[in-house]
Amino acid sequence: QGTRDHPPAQAALRERLLSAVVSCFKRHGAAAIDTPVLELRETLIGKYGEGTKLIYELQDQGGELLALRYDLTVPFARYLAMNKVTKMKRYHVAKVYRRDNPATTRGRYREFYQCDFDIAGQFDPMIPDAECLKIVHEILSDLQLGDFVIKVNDRRILKGVFAVCGVPESKFIPACSTVDKLDKVPWEEVRSEMVGEKGLSPEAADHIGEYVQLHGGLDLIERLLQDPKLSQNKLAKEGLGDMKLLFEYLTLFGITGKISFDLSLARGLDYYTGVIFEAVLLQQENERVEEPVSVGSVAGGGRYDGLVGMFDPKGRKVPCVGVSIGIERIFSILEQRLEASGEKLRTTETQVLVATPQKDLLAARLKLISELWDAGIKAEMLYKKDPKLLKQLQYCEDTGIPLAAIVGEQELADGVVKLRDVATREEVRM
Amino acid sequence: QGTRDHPPAQAALRERLLSAVVSCFKRHGAAAIDTPVLELRETLIGKYGEGTKLIYELQDQGGELLALRYDLTVPFARYLAMNKVTKMKRYHVAKVYRRDNPATTRGRYREFYQCDFDIAGQFDPMIPDAECLKIVHEILSDLQLGDFVIKVNDRRILKGVFAVCGVPESKFIPACSTVDKLDKVPWEEVRSEMVGEKGLSPEAADHIGEYVQLHGGLDLIERLLQDPKLSQNKLAKEGLGDMKLLFEYLTLFGITGKISFDLSLARGLDYYTGVIFEAVLLQQENERVEEPVSVGSVAGGGRYDGLVGMFDPKGRKVPCVGVSIGIERIFSILEQRLEASGEKLRTTETQVLVATPQKDLLAARLKLISELWDAGIKAEMLYKKDPKLLKQLQYCEDTGIPLAAIVGEQELADGVVKLRDVATREEVRM
Numbered sequence: 001q002g003t004r005d006h007p008p009a010q011a012a013l014r015e016r017l018l019s020a021v022v023s024c025f026k027r028h029g030a031a032a033i034d035t036p037v038l039e040l041r042e043t044l045i046g047k048y049g050e051g052t053k054l055i056y057e058l059q060d061q062g063g064e065l066l067a068l069r070y071d072l073t074v075p076f077a078r079y080l081a082m083n084k085v086t087k088m089k090r091y092h093v094a095k096v097y098r099r100d101n102p103a104t105t106r107g108r109y110r111e112f113y114q115c116d117f118d119i120a121g122q123f124d125p126m127i128p129d130a131e132c133l134k135i136v137h138e139i140l141s142d143l144q145l146g147d148f149v150i151k152v153n154d155r156r157i158l159k160g161v162f163a164v165c166g167v168p169e170s171k172f173i174p175a176c177s178t179v180d181k182l183d184k185v186p187w188e189e190v191r192s193e194m195v196g197e198k199g200l201s202p203e204a205a206d207h208i209g210e211y212v213q214l215h216g217g218l219d220l221i222e223r224l225l226q227d228p229k230l231s232q233n234k235l236a237k238e239g240l241g242d243m244k245l246l247f248e249y250l251t252l253f254g255i256t257g258k259i260s261f262d263l264s265l266a267r268g269l270d271y272y273t274g275v276i277f278e279a280v281l282l283q284q285e286n287e288r289v290e291e292p293v294s295v296g297s298v299a300g301g302g303r304y305d306g307l308v309g310m311f312d313p314k315g316r317k318v319p320c321v322g323v324s325i326g327i328e329r330i331f332s333i334l335e336q337r338l339e340a341s342g343e344k345l346r347t348t349e350t351q352v353l354v355a356t357p358q359k360d361l362l363a364a365r366l367k368l369i370s371e372l373w374d375a376g377i378k379a380e381m382l383y384k385k386d387p388k389l390l391k392q393l394q395y396c397e398d399t400g401i402p403l404a405a406i407v408g409e410q411e412l413a414d415g416v417v418k419l420r421d422v423a424t425r426e427e428v429r430m
Numbered sequence: 431q432g433t434r435d436h437p438p439a440q441a442a443l444r445e446r447l448l449s450a451v452v453s454c455f456k457r458h459g460a461a462a463i464d465t466p467v468l469e470l471r472e473t474l475i476g477k478y479g480e481g482t483k484l485i486y487e488l489q490d491q492g493g494e495l496l497a498l499r500y501d502l503t504v505p506f507a508r509y510l511a512m513n514k515v516t517k518m519k520r521y522h523v524a525k526v527y528r529r530d531n532p533a534t535t536r537g538r539y540r541e542f543y544q545c546d547f548d549i550a551g552q553f554d555p556m557i558p559d560a561e562c563l564k565i566v567h568e569i570l571s572d573l574q575l576g577d578f579v580i581k582v583n584d585r586r587i588l589k590g591v592f593a594v595c596g597v598p599e600s601k602f603i604p605a606c607s608t609v610d611k612l613d614k615v616p617w618e619e620v621r622s623e624m625v626g627e628k629g630l631s632p633e634a635a636d637h638i639g640e641y642v643q644l645h646g647g648l649d650l651i652e653r654l655l656q657d658p659k660l661s662q663n664k665l666a667k668e669g670l671g672d673m674k675l676l677f678e679y680l681t682l683f684g685i686t687g688k689i690s691f692d693l694s695l696a697r698g699l700d701y702y703t704g705v706i707f708e709a710v711l712l713q714q715e716n717e718r719v720e721e722p723v724s725v726g727s728v729a730g731g732g733r734y735d736g737l738v739g740m741f742d743p744k745g746r747k748v749p750c751v752g753v754s755i756g757i758e759r760i761f762s763i764l765e766q767r768l769e770a771s772g773e774k775l776r777t778t779e780t781q782v783l784v785a786t787p788q789k790d791l792l793a794a795r796l797k798l799i800s801e802l803w804d805a806g807i808k809a810e811m812l813y814k815k816d817p818k819l820l821k822q823l824q825y826c827e828d829t830g831i832p833l834a835a836i837v838g839e840q841e842l843a844d845g846v847v848k849l850r851d852v853a854t855r856e857e858v859r860m
Contacts, residue, residue, distance in 0.1 A: 001494060003468055005509050008461035008520065015462065027803055029810035031438035031777040032445065036541050037467060037498075037525060038433055038486075056468075057489040058498075061529060064431060066486075068467075079435050089810075090438065095467060099491060111466050123813035130796075131813075138803065252796040347461035348519075366560075366682040373457055373568065380459035380519075383553035383561075 002102030002110030008347035013338060014113075014331060016345075017143070018093055021115045021325055024139050025091035028131060030117055033090045035075040037097075041065040047074050047307070049177055049270045054098045068097035072116040073271070073304065073322060080120055081311030086318050087121035106296070107332035118322030120308070126242055129275045129303060130249035132323040136279050136299045137255045139325055145298070145333060147282040151215070151262040154243055155272050155302070157224075158212075160236020161263065164229040165207035167200055173270060174198045179212050180266035183280070183296075187213060215262040218247050239274070246275065267302060274303030275321065281333075298326045344400075352403040352419075354381040355392040362386070364407045368417065372405070379405075396422040432532030432540030438777035443768060444543075444761060446775075447573070448523055451545045451755055454569050455521035458561060460547055463520045465505040467527075471495040477504050477737070479607055479700045484528045498527035502546040503701070503734065503752060510550055511741030516748050517551035536726070537762035548752030550738070556672055559705045559733060560679035562753040566709050566729045567685045569755060575728070575763060577712040581645070581692040584673055585702050585732070587654075588642075590666020591693065594659040595637040597630055603700060604628045609642050610696035613710070613726075617643060645692040648677050669704070676705065697732060704733030705751065711763075728756045774830075782833040782849075784811040785822040792816070794837045798847065802835070809835075826852040 006014060044055055044067050056068040069075050072092045080088065093115045102110055117135055119128035133150060140148045158179070162172050178193045187209055194205040211230075214220060221244050230236045243261060250256045267276045279299040301323035308318035338345065354369040356362075362385050372379040380401065382392055389406075396404055406418040411429070420427045436444060474485055474497050486498040499505050502522045510518065523545045532540055547565055549558035563580060570578050588609070592602050608623045617639055624635040641660075644650060651674050660666045673691060680686045697706045709729040731753035738748040768775065784799040786792075792815050802809040810831065812822055819836075826834055836848040841859070850857045 003466035005466070005513070006464035007513065008463055011462040011464050014464070026779050027806065027808045029778050029780040029808065032441040033438055034436035034441050034444070036433035036435070038527075038541060057491065059487040059489050061487065068488075083435070083437065097468075111468060119813070121813070124815045127792075127813040127815075134800065134803065249796055252793055253800045348459050349456050350459040362557075363682055366679055370564065370683045373564065376457065378457045378459065383549070383551070383557040385554045385557075 002100070002104070004104070004109065009345055010335065012345050012347045013334060017327060017331055017334060018113070018115065020142055021139055021327065022091065022093060024135060024142065025115075025117045027138075028089070028117065028135060030089045030091040033076075033079065033092055034094070035069075035072075035079055035092070037068055037095065038066045039069050039075055039078070041067045043067075043078050043311070044070055044074060047269075047271055047310075049173060049268050051098070051268065054100050056097045056099055070098060071096050072114050072324070073118070074307065076116070076118055076120075076322075077271075077304070077307040077318075077320065078311045080308045080318050080320075081316075085120070089117075089119050091115070091117045105332075107326075107329040109328060112328040115325040115327050116322055117325075118320055120318050120320045122319055126245045126249055126275075129242075129321045130246055130253065132301055132321055133246075133250060133259065133277060134253050134255060136277070136301075136323055136325075137253075137258060140279060140281075140298065143330060143334070145281055145330065148258060148279055148298070149260050149282060150258055150277055150279045150299075151260050151265045152243070152246070152275065152277045153262055153265040154239035154275050155266075156235040156239030156274060157230075157243070157263065158266055160230055160233035160239060161208060161211045163235070164233055165211070166204045167208070171198060171200065175200065175208070176266040177268050179208070179264060180268055182212060182264035212264045215260050215264070217256065217259070217261060218244070220261055221247065242275065267300065271304040271307045272302040273305045276300075276302035277323075296329065298329050300324055300326070346400040348380075348399060348401075349378050350380045350399065350401045351378045352380075352405050353392060353396050353401045354379055355389060355404045355406045356387075357389045357406060357408040359386040361407060361409070361412075364412055368405065368407055393420075393422065432530070432534070434534070434539065439775055440765065442775050442777045443764060447757060447761055447764060448543070448545065450572055451569055451757065452521065452523060454565060454572065455545075455547045457568075458519070458547070458565060460519045460521040463506075463509065463522055464524070465499070465502075465509055465522070467498055467525070468496045469499050469505055469508070471497045473497075473508050473741070474500055474504060477699075477701055477740075479603060479698050481528070481698065484530050486527045486529055500528060501526050502544050502754070503548070504737065506546070506548055506550075506752075507701075507734070507737040507748075507750065508741045510738045510748050510750075511746075515550070519547075519549050521545070521547045535762075537756075537759040539758055542758040545755040545757050546752060547755075548750055550748050550750045552749055556675045556679055556705075559672075559751045560676055560683065562731055562751055563676075563680060563689065563707060564683050564685060566707070566731075566753055566755075567683075567688060570709060570711075570728065573760060573764070575711055575760060578688060578709055578728070579690050579712060580688055580707055580709045580729075581690050581695045582673070582676070582705065582707045583692055583695040584669035584705050585696075586665040586669030586704060587660075587673070587693065588696055590660055590663035590669065591638060591641045593665070594663055595641070596634045597638070601628060601630065605630065605638070606696040607698050609638070609694060610698055612642060612694035642694045645690050645694070647686065647689070647691060648674070650691055651677065672705065697730065701734040701737045702732040703735045706730075706732035707753075726759065728759050730754055730756070776830040778810075778829060778831075779808050780810045780829065780831045781808045782810075782835050783822060783826050783831045784809055785819060785834045785836050786817075787819045787836060787838040789816040791837065791839075791842075794842055798835060798837055823850075823852065 055070050058066040096114050182190050191205045194200045195202050224230050225240050278297045280297050303321040305319040309315045354365050356365055365381050369379050369381050404420040416429045418427050418429050485500050488496040526544050612620050621635045624630040625632050654660050655670050708727045710727050733751040735749040739745045784795050786795050795811050799809050799811050834850040846859045848857050848859050
């Protein structure tokens with residue numbers, strides 16, 4: 001349940017998509033790493049907030065207690081700490097596992113790919129953070145997914161907001177995950193969850209409401225920096241200062257048009273400590289597809305300066321910032337778009353079919369195809385001793401093979417091959 | 431235990447290796463598919479002989495009972511049956527899981543990649559089987575792993591041998607897995623396991639010994655076809671007839687020099703029904719490496735005509751033959767060879783570092799690098815506001831970036847960029 005096979009057409013589309021994402025990561029100088037799908041259970045527990053209950057655990061068959069990775073970020077932090085790496089720009093494209101309620105039409109699965117890019121190391125503020133946003137912008141633009149917006153916030157600003165609204169620190173993280181629902185449900189519902197489930201006072205909730213419904217750009221940052229209460233809070237002030245710097249860098253990158261400083265963005269995961277962001281696609285007015293997939297967030301990420309330290313025996317911290325591309329949701333869109341266009345994606349790359357027009361020529365086919373393979377040419381033949389020529393040409397048309405190399409008795413006698421262009425039916429002897 | 435992280439240098443080497451293997455699969459016209467790492471427990475149970483006890487099972491957290499895939503062959507068969515596919519040539523490169531005793535220096539892990547190529551469908555005999563052997567030959571030659579031999583046998587011949595030696599049919603599979611150890615232990619040990627653990631009579635064991643120690647080529651096939659007992663056995667006769675045909679095709683491919691018909695080859699898995707094969711590297715006499723890794727088998731496969739039918743409600747069979755490349759063992763060899771050569775593999779593809787020679791030029795760097803990224807150029811910069819030029823050039827040398835694009839005050843004033851070849855120190859303004 002919640003997993004799927006990828007038949008060739010889907011696998012080919014996925015390969016095209018993943019290779020576009022990986023190209024971007026490589027363009028930004030990232031190196032690849034790989035980590036096991038299995039992690040120690042203790043590595044994952046307590047890193048994902050409410051997500052922890054969705055972790056797949058393995059049976060205790062003797063030995064270590066194992067679980068399937070829930071994301072690629074925690075394994076990356078564990079990797080850095082274990083190998084005492086203090087500086088690294090890496091990407092990782094791999095499957096992760098969540099025992100979530102699947103919603104397959106919206107691209108939500110229990111096994112799905114993540115495409116992560118992260119920068120670890122102590123650097124001058126906001127330079128790596130700005131690059132992560134640039135990457136999201138490049139990928140979403142490259143893939144021509146339509147209009148999008150990247151919401152940006154900072155955990156320190158949120159913490160400051162909670163503090164000045166009188167929320168005790170112990171309730172920051174639960175309050176965060178409630179605020180994070182603001183993109184899906186109206187403020188009233190969020191407010192009642194805060195007051196009810198999370199135990200905040202109605203006054204605190206109302207006060208929070210005034211802040212978290214704000215969004216804008218540099219102007220909003222400036223306004224909040226002048227906010228009499230918020231500007232007195234150390235964390236909020238730090239966060240707002242960095243947000244201003246971030247917008248400065250994003251202006252130099254020329255991408256502020258798609259960036260929205262949005263105080264309702266909270267993100268569910270425990271480990272974020274600074275900048276957080278999330279990209280959402282905007283509904284097209286003139287969608288070609290009749291019922292467009294509702295896709296929600298297609299990329300997200302943020303800064304997590306404390307996670308690596310949790311895996312280091314001495315607690316040594318390595319500041320990190322990273323982005324994860326929500327490839328499954330993007331895949332759902334591209335798949336639907338391909339279907340609507342009627343375009344047929346080739347699933348193989350075969351250049352030439354080795355064919356014979358008469359019987360008893362299997363040996364000639366085997367000899368020729370072997371030569372082609374050895375020369376690096378992508379070649380196929382039908383696995384029949386005496387296939388009909390028409391069937392062989394039909395196979396080319398069905399699978400998109402552009403050329404047929406035909407050896408008949410005459411060609412064998414003359415020491416030539418007849419090369420046929422399947423589409424135009426033109427033939428040359430060579 | 432038995433898993434490993436791949437740091438960038440290893441990940442880069444692995445990518446190079448996998449792409450060589452995938453190129454070969456594509457050259458032979460295969461399409462990619464992908465299946466989940468998770469399979470239903472019942473799908474895997476009873477398919478792997480003694481391997482079944484090595485399957486990783488997931489905890490029962492409600493819902494289906496799941497396990498991690500043990501290989502890519504059973505999931506492929508399950509895929510074909512579920513989707514009623516009766517004809518397909520596919521490759522699949524992915525990780526599989528076995529709770530085996532790890533022997534990491536020999537490249538044996540609990541999580542490891544498999545690279546599988548399989549041909550499903552009803553075809554004329556031995557044509558797809560011969561192609562699988564051609565593929566093994568191409569890959570091992572391409573990778574320049576040194577001399578190798580591909581052992582070939584047929585489960586039908588083995589069954590015939592057991593039958594004429596008086597072994598009851600119920601003991602065929604256990605006897606197979608004992609015979610399969612002949613490449614690692616001497617005949618005496620195999621014999622005593624047959625007589626002791628597997629309960630064969632001493633006479634039957636001795637009789638089997640006369641056959642399974644034979645290996646050769648076409649001559650041996652001809653001799654066994656004349657063998658008074660074996661030639662009377664229907665299965666053995668079929669197997670030997672097909673083996674002869676296989677050698678004919680392999681002769682046309684020009685690869686019989688590396689093929690050995692070896693009656694001791696049995697392979698451990700339950701599902702094989704016809705041709706089986708296994709490639710082993712031969713120890714080099716003049717190994718450059720002082721202590722060469724003992725690697726054993728680097729590829730294996732065979733025909734499994736009954737497996738798909740086990741997953742079809744009506745038992746409809748789809749004949750299959752396939753090959754799996756033992757990428758981890760090959761990786762161990764290439765890794766050791768790279769280490770011995772002292773060659774340093776680049777882990778990134780960055781073409782140019784954007785650098786500044788004076789202070790307060792971060793904005794200029796950000797603007798330029800953004801233009802480069804947008805133009806598809808792989809570019810990096812240091813994440814510092816005011817890095818020293820020397821540090822920037824040092825970074826190029828450390829990571830193999832060939833060019834530095836330098837913008838200083840003068841360049842900004844002149845509207846140019848200074849492009850520096852890091853190795854030769856040549857500079858041009860442009």
